[in-house]
Amino acid sequence: MTSRRVVTLAEFGRPDVMSVVSEELPVPMPGEVRVRHSAIGFNFIDIYQRKGIYPLPLPTGLGFEAAGVVDALGAGVTGIRTGDRVAYMNAGVGAYTDLRNVPADKLVALPDTVSDAAAATLLFKGMTAQYLLRKTHAVQANDLLLVHSAAGGVGQILTRWATALGATVVGTTGSPRKREAALAAGCVDVVDLNDPDWPQAFLAATGGRKARVVYDAVGKDTLIRSLDCAAPFGLVVCYGASSGKAPAVDPELLNKKGCLFLTRPSVFPHNADAATFRANAADLFDAIARGHVTVDIGGRFSLEEIVEAHRAAEERRIGGAILITP
Ligand SMILES: NC(=O)c1ccc[n+]([C@@H]2O[C@H](COP(=O)([O-])OP(=O)(O)OC[C@H]3O[C@@H](n4cnc5c(N)ncnc54)[C@H](OP(=O)(O)O)[C@@H]3O)[C@@H](O)[C@H]2O)c1
Incomplete structure (x- = not known):
């Protein structure tokens, strides 16, 4: 003992x-x-x-x-x-x-x-970023990604690594004071989630282009509108619930928003x-x-x-x- x-x-x-x-x-x-x-x-x-x-x-x-x-x-x-x-x-x-x-x-x-x-x-956060950008979607050069909480633990790692692979990352943060950290991690632009029309701000930042993948661990407050930020046939990854559990999504909504793919993965499996x-x-x-x-x-x-x-x-x-x- x-x-x-x-x-x-x-x-x-x-x-x-x-x-x-x-x-x-x-x-x-x-x-x-x-x-x-x-x-x-x-x-x-x-x-x-x-x-x-x-x-x-x-x-x-x-x-x-x-x-x-x-x-x-x-x-x-x-x-x-x-x-x-x-x-x-x-x-x-x-x-x-x-x-x-x-x-x-x-x-x-x-x-x-x-x-x-x-x-x-x-390790925990990096292994999360690892499967998110290797398995959930194999991130390619020129992919446009939306990463929520880009100044957070997983968010910063995901942004840095995806940027190093040649992807373009637009981030979101919950306060303007975290903007600099998200930019330093590699985001080309950062959207403030306090903006009631943040999906529109995202599209303004990209010249109207939608994301190949949206990485969303905020959950309750963001998931439904994250669907508006994904390109047709794009992927929305709901991998956390920082603001609360994400709402249920009707498959028909995925059809209406552009034949989207939605997944809820975990680092453990x-x-x-x-x-x-x-x-x-x-x-x-x-x-x-x-x-x-x-x-x-x-x-x-x-x-x-x-x-x-x-x-x-x-x-x-x-x-x-x-x-x-x-
Ligand atoms: N599925 C998986 O495999 C897996 C593995 C690891 C982590 N995760 C999830 O990934 C997320 C990030 O994990 P982390 O450890 O790196 O944490 P973190 O990003 O450092 O902290 C969570 C962030 O969520 C944002 N947020 C939005 N709404 C919030 C609210 N109502 N209350 C508190 N925070 C809120 C905050 O960023 P802003 O202020 O910038 O909005 C906060 O910094 C968590 O949801 C976690 O559970 C999932």
């Missing part, structure tokens, strides 16, 4: 339902690896889970991703050694801690080109087995090494400041990623 500090919640609700407790961590089971975290990632899904929008059995930990050093090995683990630098993003909730046992097949070794802080802030996860991670690490994906850490919080970190994210005060240090 080794003692650790871990964020836990016994009920769903506001940020202050979370608290940090000390507890004993058992030795790693066969096939598991004990990882001493040096950096922990924050993702918007953590808020949905804290609120019970995506309910978890209680009491529960939170957090999907972290990076650190291998501290101990369970029986039967091969290919990983004590002292290796590793990261993960798909091992179930519970990353908000300084020490955790993780199944070995959920870990990826970190190359020297990727720091622990970069891995913990980029795209990385379900170890070989695919590590191949996708290698693609992300290559994009990082080439400078196509960079880290933008907008806020740093200790584990003890986790309540404040969630408040800042929910109040949309932070552009870029949030890093939590144990």
Whole structure:
């Protein structure tokens, strides 16, 4: 047994339902690896889970991703050694801690080109961008893309990477103060979602051309009007619900709006087995090494400041990623 500090919640609700407790961590089971975290990632899904929008059995930990050093090995683990630098993003909730046992097949070794802080802030969001621009649609040079929340965590990575592939990206943000971050990520123009006629503003920005793909993780507030921004036979990707769950869409509406395609994908099935996860991670690490994906850490919080970190994210005060240090 080794003692650790871990964020836990016994009920769903506001940020202050979370608290940090000390507890004993058992030795790693066969096939598991004990990882001493040096950096922990924050993702918007953590808020949905804290609120019970995506309910978890209680009491529960939170957090999907972290990076650190291998501290101990369970029986039967091969290919990983004590002292290796590793990261993960798909091992179930519970990353908000300084020490955790993780199944070995959920870990990826970190190359020297990727720091622990970069891995913990980029892996979940970067792997999301990876499947969105490789699998959901294979982004091509000259594609016109509309990326909502282009100054956000996934939004900035998606914009940078798609731009590096030669696509043209118009972004949206929820406040003019995030405009510069969206432009710095590569957007050719940025539409303010507070404009009641933002789809028209998008078309004005593109000279009337509609998008090959609309990437929409805002959901409730935007999805229906995102359909107006997609070109005939274009794709609308509803991959999140930052403003609330997206409304149901009548298939007939997709016909009327131009024989559109609509999908609701998730990062987890795209990385379900170890070989695919590590191949996708290698693609992300290559994009990082080439400078196509960079880290933008907008806020740093200790584990003890986790309540404040969630408040800042929910109040949309932070552009870029949030890093939590144990
Ligand atoms: N399906 C998947 O595989 C997958 C994987 C990872 C993340 N996601 C989703 O992708 C989205 C982005 O995740 P992230 O971690 O990178 O978060 P984020 O973009 O850094 O933060 C969410 C952003 O949503 C925007 N937003 C719009 N309406 C909002 C509202 N009513 N309340 C709060 N924020 C609102 C805000 O940007 P503005 O102020 O600029 O509008 C905010 O910065 C989330 O919906 C997340 O669940 C999906």
